[in-house]
Amino acid sequence: MEPRYKVKRKIHVELTGVEGARRTSKASPEGHDVYDTLEKRNLPGQYETLSDAEAHCELLNRESNKLPLDDQSRALLNEIRALNTDQFDREIFVGLTREESERYVALSVATRHKSLEEQDEYLSLDEKYNNERMQVIGAEHLLRTENPPIH
Structure with missing residues (x-):
C-alpha cells in the first residue's frame, strides 16, 4: 500500500x-x-x-495509520488487547478490518442517535471484535500457565 x-x-x-x-x-x-x-x-x-x-x-x-481515538481510550484499549495492526501497519480493532474499525469507532460515539440499522451494525461489529479479543486473551493466558516465569 x-x-x-x-x-x-x-x-x-x-x-x-x-x-x-x-x-x-x-x-x-x-x-x-x-x-x-x-x-x-x-x-x-x-x-x-x-x-x-x-x-x-x-x-x-x-x-x-492510527484510528481516531484519544490517548486515554487508546491506552485502555491496548491494555484490554482490543487493538492490533493490519498488514499495512494501520491500527485496527482485533478481528475487524480497517474499514470495519473506522466504522466501529464512528458508531461508538455516544452523542449521536443511531438508527436501528446502525445499532444492529454496531452490535455485529462489537460481537465480532470481542469474540476475537477473547481468543487473544485466552491464548495469552494459556501461554502464561504452560510456561510460568521462574523466580
Whole structure:
C-alpha cells in the first residue's frame, strides 16, 4: 500500500527580467515539500534537507495509520488487547478490518442517535471484535500457565 504522505523535491524556478537598466533575478528556494496523496496537495512548509522531509513524512504516515481515538481510550484499549495492526501497519480493532474499525469507532460515539440499522451494525461489529479479543486473551493466558516465569 502506498503511504499517504510523500516527499517531493521542490521545483527550482528562477525568473529574470529587466527593470530600467538593471537586470533582476528572483529564484524560488530549493528544498523539499511533503505531498498529501489523499488530498492531492503539498502541505504548507518546506524542508531544506531530504532527511528532514523524510522524517516528517514518516511521522505523518505513522499518525495517519492510527484510528481516531484519544490517548486515554487508546491506552485502555491496548491494555484490554482490543487493538492490533493490519498488514499495512494501520491500527485496527482485533478481528475487524480497517474499514470495519473506522466504522466501529464512528458508531461508538455516544452523542449521536443511531438508527436501528446502525445499532444492529454496531452490535455485529462489537460481537465480532470481542469474540476475537477473547481468543487473544485466552491464548495469552494459556501461554502464561504452560510456561510460568521462574523466580
